[in-house]
Amino acid sequence: MSAESLVxxxxxxxxxxxxxxxxxxxxxxxxxxxxxxxxVHAVVDAELTLRRGEVLGLAGESGSGKSTLAxxxxxLLRPPGVITAGRARFGSSVNLLTADQRQLRGLRWNxxxxxxxxxxxxxxxxxxxxxxxxxxxxxxxxxxxxxxREARSGELLEMVGIPADRLGNYPHELSGGxxxxxxxxxxxxxxxxxxxxxxxxxxxxxxxxxxxLEELMALRDRxxxxxxxxxxDLSLLVEIADSIAVMxxxxxxxxxxxxxxxxxxxxxxxxGLLSSFPSLHGPRRxxxxxxxxxxxxxxxxxxxxxxxxxxxxxxxCRHDPPPLLDLDAGTRTASCWLQDxxxxxxxxxxxxxxxxxxxxxxxxxxxxxxxxxxxxxxxPPLADATPTGGQP
Amino acid sequence: xxxxxxxxxDRAGISGGPPVxxxxxxxxxxxxxxxxxxxxxxxxxxVTLALPDGGITAVVGESGSGKSTLAxxxxxLIKPTAGxxxxxxxxxxxxxxxxxxxxxVLQDPFSSLNPVHSVRYHLARPLQIHGMNGGSLDSLIxxxxxxxxxxxxETFAAKYPHELSGGxxxxxxxxxxxxxxxxxxxxxEPVSMxxxxxxxxxxxxxxxxxxxxxxxxxxxxHDIASARYLADVIAVMxxxxxxxxxPSAQITDxxxxxxxxxxxxxxxxxxxxxxxxxxxxxxxxxxIRPPRGCRFHPRCPHAMQVCAEDRPPAAEVALGxxxxxxxxxxxxxxxxxRPLPGADRNTDQAxxxxxxxxxxxxxxx
Numbered sequence: 001m002s003a004e005s006l007v008x009x010x011x012x013x014x015x016x017x018x019x020x021x022x023x024x025x026x027x028x029x030x031x032x033x034x035x036x037x038x039x040v041h042a043v044v045d046a047e048l049t050l051r052r053g054e055v056l057g058l059a060g061e062s063g064s065g066k067s068t069l070a071x072x073x074x075x076l077l078r079p080p081g082v083i084t085a086g087r088a089r090f091g092s093s094v095n096l097l098t099a100d101q102r103q104l105r106g107l108r109w110n111x112x113x114x115x116x117x118x119x120x121x122x123x124x125x126x127x128x129x130x131x132x133x134x135x136x137x138x139x140x141x142x143x144x145x146x147x148x149r150e151a152r153s154g155e156l157l158e159m160v161g162i163p164a165d166r167l168g169n170y171p172h173e174l175s176g177g178x179x180x181x182x183x184x185x186x187x188x189x190x191x192x193x194x195x196x197x198x199x200x201x202x203x204x205x206x207x208x209x210x211x212x213l214e215e216l217m218a219l220r221d222r223x224x225x226x227x228x229x230x231x232x233d234l235s236l237l238v239e240i241a242d243s244i245a246v247m248x249x250x251x252x253x254x255x256x257x258x259x260x261x262x263x264x265x266x267x268x269x270x271x272g273l274l275s276s277f278p279s280l281h282g283p284r285r286x287x288x289x290x291x292x293x294x295x296x297x298x299x300x301x302x303x304x305x306x307x308x309x310x311x312x313x314x315x316x317c318r319h320d321p322p323p324l325l326d327l328d329a330g331t332r333t334a335s336c337w338l339q340d341x342x343x344x345x346x347x348x349x350x351x352x353x354x355x356x357x358x359x360x361x362x363x364x365x366x367x368x369x370x371x372x373x374x375x376x377x378x379x380p381p382l383a384d385a386t387p388t389g390g391q392p
Numbered sequence: 393x394x395x396x397x398x399x400x401x402d403r404a405g406i407s408g409g410p411p412v413x414x415x416x417x418x419x420x421x422x423x424x425x426x427x428x429x430x431x432x433x434x435x436x437x438x439v440t441l442a443l444p445d446g447g448i449t450a451v452v453g454e455s456g457s458g459k460s461t462l463a464x465x466x467x468x469l470i471k472p473t474a475g476x477x478x479x480x481x482x483x484x485x486x487x488x489x490x491x492x493x494x495x496x497v498l499q500d501p502f503s504s505l506n507p508v509h510s511v512r513y514h515l516a517r518p519l520q521i522h523g524m525n526g527g528s529l530d531s532l533i534x535x536x537x538x539x540x541x542x543x544x545x546e547t548f549a550a551k552y553p554h555e556l557s558g559g560x561x562x563x564x565x566x567x568x569x570x571x572x573x574x575x576x577x578x579x580x581e582p583v584s585m586x587x588x589x590x591x592x593x594x595x596x597x598x599x600x601x602x603x604x605x606x607x608x609x610x611x612x613x614h615d616i617a618s619a620r621y622l623a624d625v626i627a628v629m630x631x632x633x634x635x636x637x638x639p640s641a642q643i644t645d646x647x648x649x650x651x652x653x654x655x656x657x658x659x660x661x662x663x664x665x666x667x668x669x670x671x672x673x674x675x676x677x678x679x680i681r682p683p684r685g686c687r688f689h690p691r692c693p694h695a696m697q698v699c700a701e702d703r704p705p706a707a708e709v710a711l712g713x714x715x716x717x718x719x720x721x722x723x724x725x726x727x728x729x730r731p732l733p734g735a736d737r738n739t740d741q742a743x744x745x746x747x748x749x750x751x752x753x754x755x756x757x
Binding site: 061062175177205206207208209210211214232233234235236238239262272273275276277278279280281282284286287288289290291293294309 | 454455557558559560587588589590591592593596614616617618620621640641644645654655656657658659660661662663664668670672673674675676
């Protein structure tokens with residue numbers, strides 16, 4: 001098994017040009033909570049593809065269905081969550097939605113690993129870190145000797161920047177950042193091809209968050225796994241992800257390259273979300289955010305679920321839910337009637353996509369955001385009308 | 393890189409009138425049982441901060457930096473170990489009279505409102521306790537709800553907290569604080585529990601209240617970008633001390649203190665021209681035994697010998713912009729300015745088994 005995973009890893013690195021490099025392919029996925037008329041449609045018609053080595057950001061507010069989507073196709077969803085429709089494949093052969101427990105057991109951790117939001121609850125408080133590593137290895141690599149397991153555990157811990165002599169520590173002896181690093185190391189224990197991270201750094205301070213992200217991206221460059229990174233923080237995703245999918249009220253409303261979303265969003269919700277994050281540079285401007293609040297999924301609005309908060313909404317939006325449309329020569333998708341090719345598009349939603357700058361291949365792997373185009377967030381200059389102004 | 397226009401310095405209240413609320417040498421030590429002996433957590437240490445009339449001051453810091461303790465001290469919910477809180481330059485009056493002038497809004501609108509009472513009840517209580525004037529109870533409540541943009545007011549007054557979204561609840565909490573017509577509003581992380589798309593609405597409401605009613609606001613946050621957006625002045629806290637303060641755009645454009653530089657290098661920033669490189673590593677110190685000298689020196693990439701021995705004095709680096717760092721000091725001896733050996737300074741300083749997060753309230757998480 002371990003020899004096999006080594007081969008796998010080599011093929012990962014050189015697999016850039018392979019045609020079937022889609023690892024996760026989800027289409028038409030619907031998830032309800034509850035049954036019958038009272039069911040809440042938490043995810044509706046979700047489309048998602050994750051390619052080898054890609055970092056895909058999944059953005060959305062709480063309740064937008066981003067975690068539910070990830071739990072559904074990994075089959076981690078618990079009742080009352082029910083998958084009601086759709087397809088989900090891993091690689092070219094495995095149907096994730098019909099896989100039985102034995103197949104899933106083979107896939108989980110070997111091929112698809114999950115890092116949960118709260119590392120404090122995910123680690124067992126009464127077992128040492130080393131024991132928890134060993135548990136994973138013993139369950140999935142029964143042929144490993146005790147010495148080999150210990151060696152691998154130490155190696156994993158050092159991989160995420162924690163000295164190996166910490167293996168004897170219990171979770172409470174580690175800081176929050178270190179616990180999250182341990183979670184990441186456990187997820188990587190069996191060299192998975194896909195790592196799903198559900199808000200992995202949300203509970204951490206900003207410096208620790210950055211340290212962990214740097215380590216994660218360096219590991220990604222070295223090991224070549226793909227990441228589905230779930231976060232509510234779009235400004236963070238723009239920095240770390242290759243492409244971003246934005247969810248609103250259970251639907252995927254836009255998917256595009258990170259730079260394209262940031263500089264030239266096509267969906268009004270993406271635009272609004274981007275203008276909800278004040279910038280650290282330039283003149284301070286009044287920003288509007290998005291009026292109203294996310295809908296109650298027990299009683300979602302008819303038509304486009306975003307229309308009550310959308311300043312561009314017109315008649316059709318109130319009745320017909322918009323389909324996911326291919327835009328810009330099929331490089332991106334958005335679900336908005338403004339982009340149907342007939343309706344005139346407001347200037348804010350038709351910005352040209354600036355040329356993507358090259359990403360550094362190694363060393364942090366951070367995308368180079370910036371370059372041409374105007375920042376999305378806008379408003380009158382602070383001097384005119386200001387939320388912060390006092391006496392002139 | 394950015395020139396700060398003069399009017400912003402004015403707006404920052406640097407040349408403004410006397411402060412409404414002032415912390416002078418404020419210190420708070422929390423006693424904890426540490427092993428067998430008594431110990432104290434040095435949560436807030438010698439903080440001096442003035443809130444100018446009609447200004448918005450932001451206190452920025454990581455968890456455990458003492459920013460919430462500072463807000464509670466200013467609200468007089470807890471008594472300082474040393475130092476004083478001055479209202480209009482005088483020692484604070486009685487509890488009730490103080491609460492009429494200074495109100496606190498808490499972080500979590502899901503637990504700060506009582507689930508069994510209606511919005512109307514929440515707003516009627518302060519009006520009844522502190523005496524109301526200017527109309528009937530109902531008209532005052534309607535007025536409060538209108539001021540926080542919860543309209544139609546009659547509908548919202550009849551609702552219960554569970555019928556409201558997070559943003560609406562936080563608006564109710566703000567309305568409750570406004571009921572006594574305070575002059576100072578202390579807002580402790582008022583938007584961090586809210587969805588991203590509605591945070592800006594609440595921040596704009598605070599800006600609006602200052603603009604329309606001249607409210608003085610303290611905005612406590614961990615998000616330096618939102619502090620830059622909302623506040624005139626930013627004070628950065630680290631390990632219980634204010635280490636840098638000044639006009640907000642100047643703090644973010646030209647940070648003078650190495651910790652502020654670290655914070656900014658780590659903040660999410662899609663506009664960044666280069667890939668981020670962290671200006672330092674590690675985690676904040678244990679506040680039961682804080683480091684000698686500058687509390688940031690174990691993590692500081694520029695640490696010198698003197699930093700490990702003496703606390704740096706605050707130096708004025710620009711108009712109204714001060715930074716407590718030995719790098720600004722002139723005339724240090726060669727021995728004092730010798731770089732500290734940095735073998736273990738740039739690593740993640742993991743708390744030892746005896747100083748872990750479970751050992752005391754030093755860590756907020």
